[in-house]
Amino acid sequence: MIKDIPHLGNYIKISENEANIYERVGLKYPWQLTEYYASLIDPDDMSCPIRLQSIPDIRELETTFGEDDPLTEDENSPVPGVIRVYPDRIAVIVTNKCPVYCRHCLRKRFTRDRSDDLKGQRLETVLSYIRKDRAIRDVLLTGGDPLMLSDNELDGIIGGIRSIPHVEIIRVGTRALCTWPERVTDEFAKMLASYHPVWVSTQFNHPREITQEAENAVDRLLKQGIPVNNQSVLLREINDSVDTMLKLNRKLVSIRVRPYYLYQAQTLAGTKHFVTTVEKGLEIIKGLRGWTTGFAVPQYVLDTPCGKIPLNPNYLTGRDGDFVEMLNYRGEHWREYNPLP
């Protein structure tokens, strides 16, 4: 892990002014990245999409925008470590640490300078909460990044959850496939697979993140029968164009990762410079739908304290008697006979 400026200086040029900025921003929002992720930065390109996601920016200290916890996750927490928005599923925060502290992270509010891993009595409380509620059929391990825990620690947590009969599926949300692929070992994949059905959700945001190392890590999971879904975040000047999103999603399906969600960036403190308009997101979805493989088009969503809201371009333009009128992916009109009852 790279945690200090001299170490980071092996990967990018850092002026004195930039070093001061990284230190100032880091006091509020700590930074850290893996040597692997730093090696993907183009040192000559200040607008490199890897750099923008991982290197502190003075704009993070802008104070007139957003909330620390726009999804009110802290309020939607029936017991410490559990977030619950939906009736049949919960998210369990297993750690506050990550290999890379993404500058756009929804959980920028987390304290990162000390470990806050789920273990001991707190883990027992979470397991007991799940045991008592038979409506919970789907448990997502999240964080932080769960892969910051050792295989043994994860084995203990996942084994505890799997021993609860009404839990049908377990999901692990990790960005390690993108930011720290060597962490996803064959041993880890086998351990996960021993608790099937297990699904993995990850976050690739730019085609440049899809490297041979990332593909190999995905392959280790797929070989164990673990499906991998991608949840991108729409980020200004990083992936907010049809061309970038086409390349990203085509590359994802070529390594057999399903593009699942495209998240609208939240009204989150310290991230104003990443936020696009919803209209921009819809324009991107229109630029994908019909122009590439259907399952390479993610569902664009806005996450809210009361659940995800799908955001879709409108292809239905009206009704004329027994005909509905619509547009195809090229914007051409179509009339479909569809009699009223």
Ligand code: SF4
């Ligand atoms: S890996 Fe996920 S939780 Fe960790 S900093 Fe990045 S976006 Fe946030």
